[in-house]
Amino acid sequence: MIWLLATALAYEGEHEVRLAVDALPGTLGEPLTRGALGITLHDEGDGVTVDASGTLRGSTLGESALALERMQVSGGWGAARLHLGRHVHLDLRGAERLDGLSVDVGDGTSAWAGRLWFPEELDLDHPAGTTVLGAQVRGLASGVVLGGRLHGGAGAELRAGEADVAGRLWGAAELRGARGAAFSALVEGDPVAGLRADTRLSLPVARRLDLGLSGRWEDLPRATASPAWEAPQTWLAEDGYGVLAARAAWRGDEGSVVVEAGPVFTADDTGALGRLDLATTLGPCDVGVFGRGAWTGRQGYLGGGLGASGAAGVLTLDGDAGLFRVRHLDQRDSWAGELRARALGDVSGPEGGLAVGLEAAAGADRLLLPWARAGVVVTARSTRSDEGSP
Amino acid sequence: MRWSLLVLLGSLLAGAAGDGDAPEARPAWMPAGEPTVASPLPFDHGEHRGIFASAGIVCLDCHGFAPLAQAPAAPALGETCHGCHLQELPGAPRAAPRTCATCHTVPAELRPQSHAVAWLTEHALEARAPAATCRDCHDTSECLDCHDRRGAGSTSPHPPAFRAVHGLDAQMDPASCTSCHAAATCEACHTAGGMTP
Numbered sequence: 001m002i003w004l005l006a007t008a009l010a011y012e013g014e015h016e017v018r019l020a021v022d023a024l025p026g027t028l029g030e031p032l033t034r035g036a037l038g039i040t041l042h043d044e045g046d047g048v049t050v051d052a053s054g055t056l057r058g059s060t061l062g063e064s065a066l067a068l069e070r071m072q073v074s075g076g077w078g079a080a081r082l083h084l085g086r087h088v089h090l091d092l093r094g095a096e097r098l099d100g101l102s103v104d105v106g107d108g109t110s111a112w113a114g115r116l117w118f119p120e121e122l123d124l125d126h127p128a129g130t131t132v133l134g135a136q137v138r139g140l141a142s143g144v145v146l147g148g149r150l151h152g153g154a155g156a157e158l159r160a161g162e163a164d165v166a167g168r169l170w171g172a173a174e175l176r177g178a179r180g181a182a183f184s185a186l187v188e189g190d191p192v193a194g195l196r197a198d199t200r201l202s203l204p205v206a207r208r209l210d211l212g213l214s215g216r217w218e219d220l221p222r223a224t225a226s227p228a229w230e231a232p233q234t235w236l237a238e239d240g241y242g243v244l245a246a247r248a249a250w251r252g253d254e255g256s257v258v259v260e261a262g263p264v265f266t267a268d269d270t271g272a273l274g275r276l277d278l279a280t281t282l283g284p285c286d287v288g289v290f291g292r293g294a295w296t297g298r299q300g301y302l303g304g305g306l307g308a309s310g311a312a313g314v315l316t317l318d319g320d321a322g323l324f325r326v327r328h329l330d331q332r333d334s335w336a337g338e339l340r341a342r343a344l345g346d347v348s349g350p351e352g353g354l355a356v357g358l359e360a361a362a363g364a365d366r367l368l369l370p371w372a373r374a375g376v377v378v379t380a381r382s383t384r385s386d387e388g389s390p
Numbered sequence: 391m392r393w394s395l396l397v398l399l400g401s402l403l404a405g406a407a408g409d410g411d412a413p414e415a416r417p418a419w420m421p422a423g424e425p426t427v428a429s430p431l432p433f434d435h436g437e438h439r440g441i442f443a444s445a446g447i448v449c450l451d452c453h454g455f456a457p458l459a460q461a462p463a464a465p466a467l468g469e470t471c472h473g474c475h476l477q478e479l480p481g482a483p484r485a486a487p488r489t490c491a492t493c494h495t496v497p498a499e500l501r502p503q504s505h506a507v508a509w510l511t512e513h514a515l516e517a518r519a520p521a522a523t524c525r526d527c528h529d530t531s532e533c534l535d536c537h538d539r540r541g542a543g544s545t546s547p548h549p550p551a552f553r554a555v556h557g558l559d560a561q562m563d564p565a566s567c568t569s570c571h572a573a574a575t576c577e578a579c580h581t582a583g584g585m586t587p
Contacts, residue, residue, distance in 0.1 A: 196565075218565040230573040233564040243563060264562045271562050290549055294558045301555040322550030329558065336554030366554045 005039055007052075016040045020377035038070070079106045086117075092136060092157045092170045092188065093222050108138040108155070134159035138170075148177040159223055166190065166223040180204040194219035194240065202247075212247035214262075241266040243273070255280030264296070271296025276304070285310035290322070298328045303336075316344045326366045338363030348381070355379040433493070441474070441486075500527070 005017070018038040041052045052073050072087035081104045083089070089098040089112055100114015113133045138155030152173040159166050167190065174184040185199040196219065202212040219240025221231035245262030261274030276291035291304035303324030310317055319341035326334045339362055346355040355378070362372040442448075451470045471493060474486040494500050505513075513524075547570075548556070560567050560576075567575075 216565075218563075221565075222568055231564070231568040232560055232571065232573050232576060233568050235573065236561055236564040241563075273559075273562060292549060292555075294555070294562055296558065296562055299558055301558060303551065303555075305550055320550050322552075324551050324555050326555060329555075336551045338550035338553075340550055363551060363554075 016381040018379040111135040196220035336366040
């Protein structure tokens with residue numbers, strides 16, 4: 001990291017240095033200070049691109065004083081791209097963090113080897129990562145079906161870990177009609193571990209009003225091939241659960257309104273989740289109102305708040321506030337609230353720029369214990385001056 | 391013959407500007423009296439003359455048939471520029487700057503209309519679609535750059551006070567947590583952090 005910083009300061013190519021520090025004076029009696037230093041260098045030759053980046057984080061919570069969050073070198077040759085080091089890797093389910101090597105060819109084929117990890121290791125001082133060897137093949141195709149645009153994909157993934165070998169088959173399709181109707185379906189299966197399915201339908205019933213239905217069945221945590229990389233789902237809903245939701249969305253020039261709600265059911269329990277989002281533009285500001293609620297048995301919460309963002313020249317401001325009424329959590333009724341605000345000044349141009357951001361948040365948790373947090377982030381970016389001319 | 395035409399068009403483009411600091415200045419080929427328009431981008435025709443000529447980029451790749459005053463830029467303008475500036479074209483010139491701020495001097499203007507306040511909760515749905523366009527602007531690691539940040543400059547995907555009520559959400563829809571978190575995330579606070587269960 002020191003080498004990367006020294007190189008960045010002397011580097012004539014495109015590079016960025018980012019420093020962030022924030023502090024929590026007290027979280028249930030635990031003072032916390034954390035910081036991050038991120039450096040990215042970029043260079044490219046004839047058909048070859050090379051990126052080197054690193055992020056170093058420090059925290060006073062947990063026993064690890066410092067942790068390297070990202071340190072990678074990436075190179076590209078035509079459709080192939082190689083990543084080496086501590087980097088972000090895409091599997092069939094999304095992004096995961098890998099220490100090791102991954103190779104991507106085009107959009108569909110990749111192979112990787114190394115150790116999976118997660119950022120909470122920094123706070124937990126508990127190496128719960130696992131060593132894996134994996135490969136994935138995915139094909140994507142598009143075409144016109146029934147007058148609409150069909151995007152489809154199918155894939156397979158195999159990974160061998162310290163304790164097991166896991167294989168997954170995955171398929172997804174999305175059909176979008178010319179008038180905005182859309183249907184999507186996704187299935188992921190493992191003959192041993194279970195099945196995950198997700199389907200959504202959205203129909204425009206008026207010029208700016210869409211109605212939708214969605215259904216999910218979740219009985220397949222992310223493939224890990226290691227008990228150390230356990231998903232919360234494994235011990236919170238071991239036998240799977242389903243989520244149904246109805247959704248209405250109105251989007252106009254003046255703003256948008258989205259309402260979504262539906263039941264959640266498991267083998268021995270039922271509940272409901274719901275949300276409401278309103279957004280509009282007032283002069284130079286985007287303003288939003290949100291509401292959230294969840295209920296199962298005697299427990300539940302209901303609440304919402306306001307959010308706003310706006311830009312004036314090089315300054316961007318945003319903030320939000322929320323208040324929730326909590327029922328019968330830990331056998332008591334209570335309130336919980338939070339206020340957050342950010343200001344970012346960004347002076348950027350073709351040759352680079354400097355951004356300085358301030359963030360502060362404060363609130364009270366459901367035990368009505370107050371807390372606060374404040375931080376600053378400085379980002380400096382520079383691009384090689386001779387790149388401006390052809 | 392084709393190359394001659396390209397060189398000619400390149401020359402026309404060069405004559406059309408040569409003064410990127412004053413984009414509303416009248417191009418050399420435009421008859422006097424024709425209205426001119428201010429370019430929405432800080433584009434310098436003269437600086438691009440040689441590049442356009444060698445890459446085969448012609449006037450109509452950017453400018454439509456409509457009178458200039460009514461159509462300053464064709465919809466395909468982004469594709470034309472990004473071919474070199476985002477290296478989407480094989481053999482694109484190495485010297486083309488790749489930073490967004492090269493052309494988009496006000497980064498906030500790049501933000502799509504959909505990315506309003508409610509986008510924090512909307513974007514997860516959109517991102518999972520096979521035809522998701524996130525990667526047109528965002529690199530894969532950017533997801534985690536925000537989701538992992540957890541501090542100054544953070545873009546928290548959760549609404550305010552979520553920390554106080556997330557236990558019930560996790561209990562009812564744990565898969566929504568799994569897309570980002572491992573079980574050790576829970577342990578990080580509920581054991582090492584000293585939080586109550």
